Structure formats: C-alpha cells, structure tokens
Amino acid sequence: MIRINENYTKLKASYLFADIAKRVTAFQQANPDKRIIRMGIGDVTEPLPEACIDAFHRGVDEMAKRESFRGYGPEQGYAFLREAIAKHDFQARGCAVEADEIFVSDGAKCDCGNIQEIFAGDIRIAVPDPVYPVYVDTNVMAGRTGPNTGGRYTGLVYLECTKENDYVPALPTEPVDLIYLCYPNNPTGAVATAPQLRQWVDYARAHKSIILFDAAYEAFVRDPAIPRSIYEIPGAREVAIEFRSFSKTAGFTGTRCGFIVVPKELKAWDDAGNAHSVHALWNRRHSTKFNGVSYPVQRAAEAVFTPAGQAQTKQLTDFYLANAAIIRAAMEKLGLACIGGDNAPYIWINTGRDSWEFFDLLLNNAGVVCTPGAGFGKCGEGYIRLSAFNSRANVEEAMERVRSVLS
Numbered sequence: 001m002i003r004i005n006e007n008y009t010k011l012k013a014s015y016l017f018a019d020i021a022k023r024v025t026a027f028q029q030a031n032p033d034k035r036i037i038r039m040g041i042g043d044v045t046e047p048l049p050e051a052c053i054d055a056f057h058r059g060v061d062e063m064a065k066r067e068s069f070r071g072y073g074p075e076q077g078y079a080f081l082r083e084a085i086a087k088h089d090f091q092a093r094g095c096a097v098e099a100d101e102i103f104v105s106d107g108a109k110c111d112c113g114n115i116q117e118i119f120a121g122d123i124r125i126a127v128p129d130p131v132y133p134v135y136v137d138t139n140v141m142a143g144r145t146g147p148n149t150g151g152r153y154t155g156l157v158y159l160e161c162t163k164e165n166d167y168v169p170a171l172p173t174e175p176v177d178l179i180y181l182c183y184p185n186n187p188t189g190a191v192a193t194a195p196q197l198r199q200w201v202d203y204a205r206a207h208k209s210i211i212l213f214d215a216a217y218e219a220f221v222r223d224p225a226i227p228r229s230i231y232e233i234p235g236a237r238e239v240a241i242e243f244r245s246f247s248k249t250a251g252f253t254g255t256r257c258g259f260i261v262v263p264k265e266l267k268a269w270d271d272a273g274n275a276h277s278v279h280a281l282w283n284r285r286h287s288t289k290f291n292g293v294s295y296p297v298q299r300a301a302e303a304v305f306t307p308a309g310q311a312q313t314k315q316l317t318d319f320y321l322a323n324a325a326i327i328r329a330a331m332e333k334l335g336l337a338c339i340g341g342d343n344a345p346y347i348w349i350n351t352g353r354d355s356w357e358f359f360d361l362l363l364n365n366a367g368v369v370c371t372p373g374a375g376f377g378k379c380g381e382g383y384i385r386l387s388a389f390n391s392r393a394n395v396e397e398a399m400e401r402v403r404s405v406l407s
C-alpha cells in the first residue's frame, strides 16, 4: 500500500482564492448583466515590452536553423543572461554580485518553494504575517510544522507586520534559523528602509541564520533611499539569498523567468558543526532537478537590460504605479487608511471591519473583487488588498463604483 507524505494533510487548503471564486461565481449567476471588475489579481495585464518580444522572436528563429539551434543549455542559465543581470541589476547599483552567483529559473515561486529543501528538517522558520503563502506551505510540506490551529501552524515563528511597526517586523524574541522577508511586500505594498534591513542582516550574522529576501517587486521602488536589493546592506552577502523575477518587472508571468542570487560566502552547517557552501548545495540541487529555462525566453529576459528594454520596462511599471496612485487616492478620499502603492503595485487598505464582510460589500454593491487580507494571515484581518495590475479604464471605473457605494 503506497503511503502519502502526511504533511500534505496538514495544509490548510488554499481556501482564499477558491472562496473568492465561489462568491464571484454566485454573484455573476445572480447578476448576469453586471460586469465584474477584478481588482484582487496579482497578474499583469499589459503585453511584453517590444524589446523582449523582438529578442524572443529572434531566439525562436535561431531554434529553426541547424546552425543556430540549441538543445539543453546550462542548468544555471546562459552566461549572456547571468552576466547581464549581474552587471545591470547589481554591480551598477554598487552590489558585489557575480554572474556565477546567479541561478536562472522559471520564476520566483519555484525558487521560493524549492530553496528550503537544502536545509535541515528541524530548523526554525520565521515567516511574516501577512505572508505570500508559498513560504509557509512549502515548509508545511517538508514537515517543519505541526498542525494548523486557529489559522496558524504550530512550530512556525510568525513575524507580525502591523501598522505599529510600519509593516516591517521586529526581530524575533526566540532564535530562528531561516527568515523569509519580502520587500516591496506582497500583500501590504510596504517597503523596508536600509536601517530596518540592517537590523535583520545584523541579527542573521549574530545568530548564523539565513535571510531569504524576496525582491520580486523591486522594479517598483521609486524612492532612491529604499534598497532594491538586500546586498545594498553591508554584510548581507554572508547571510542572504535573494529572489528576483521578470514576472512583474517585464510582464513575464506567462513567459516564466526569474533567478536567485546565492553568494559564495554564504555558509550553513552540518550536525558535526562543519561549514558548507550554500552556493555549492544549491548548485547541486538546481542542476539535479532543473534543466534550464528555454533559450528564447532567456533571450527575451536579456533584452530587459538593453537601453530600449530598460525604458520599456520602466514605462510598464510606471503605468501600474499610476494605477496604484489612483486607487490609493480614491481610498484615502473615502477616509480609509492605506499603505503601499507608491513603491509597490499593491495597496493595503484598513477597512475598519471584517475583511470578508468588506469583500462582500464591494462585490455585491459595486461588482468589484478585492482580496480579503485575512486570507494572508491573522494580521491581515480587517484589511483588503487591491492590485494595480489592471487596465486604466477598469481602475477608474472600479474606483468610481466603490466611491458611489461607500460615500
């Protein structure tokens, strides 16, 4: 009798998006003529930048000819892409990251989920609350938690992100080994300042911990004082892995490309206290289980770093940030306290009432779908998340509808 990994039975099924879908379907059935506007989604709406499309096409054409055809590429990514990333995303901003410390992948979700595999099963995990659920669920699957009781897994350390701490958690009072941080943040849209990140880097150095820094939304940072990479913080190379994605930067959600940075200085220890290179461990894992991102996609990603690609991706993120500004202004005008939207594509809105009650109010009276904050963790109760990934016309109409319902 084949037995299952019973840790999977602990997973609190992803009720959030299933629940949203159920309520939206019921509303649509009851109101077949009403056009629903989805302001909850975290998927992009605008097409790929022209520079990426041109490079993508050229890559496909190369695959069509014997002379330029390519089979398996390096599992870690082609040198042309790794070098472009190192130069433009890091070295140009004063971060000492080398091309061979970059591992190209099919997106940050897989990387965030897979990374925990190279660490011991009994390490202590700290996750933010509210949280991008992948960090939690993959540790549940790996058996690092007990059951979910009252909305939280036993065995995890929850780092509360609240209005009181500007949505950047305080250092834990108990020791932790692996720390997930995400800035600009999904779902709150908050950013972390250099002094705030320095505290975490100092903590990790003092406790021999590792920070997993998810910078999937770094392209939305406009404030020059806000770090776009954890490696802007002195000492971070010894204690941090960074996750990046082309998904939101350049519209690659359906094209798939991301990468992680694993500095060569980063160490973790075995039971006997011997230090091991995390870079070497990850290289082993990545090259054993992954066979590389397709060549045309890597060419399309490389094009992000051309002058045209840089201008076009900036235009894309500017467009979404302008949507975010419209949403935030509309919500604040209605007297609701918000954060996010200025250096991030999400706006986190304090509704002053139950998240789901507010969700139903917007759906049933305005035909607008949001994401209830409670779905991201206990600290999300009372909040909703609105996403700036939409057409301008939809954003404007949604805000008009919400205005007429709430004012």
Ligand code: PLP
Pocket (backbone or CB within 6 Å): 042, 106, 107, 108, 109, 110, 112, 132, 182, 186, 214, 216, 244, 245, 246, 247, 253, 257, 258
């Ligand atoms: N990390 C965060 C915080 C995200 O919000 C997302 C996507 O929504 C991802 C990672 C995944 O990105 P990718 O499309 O590269 O898998």
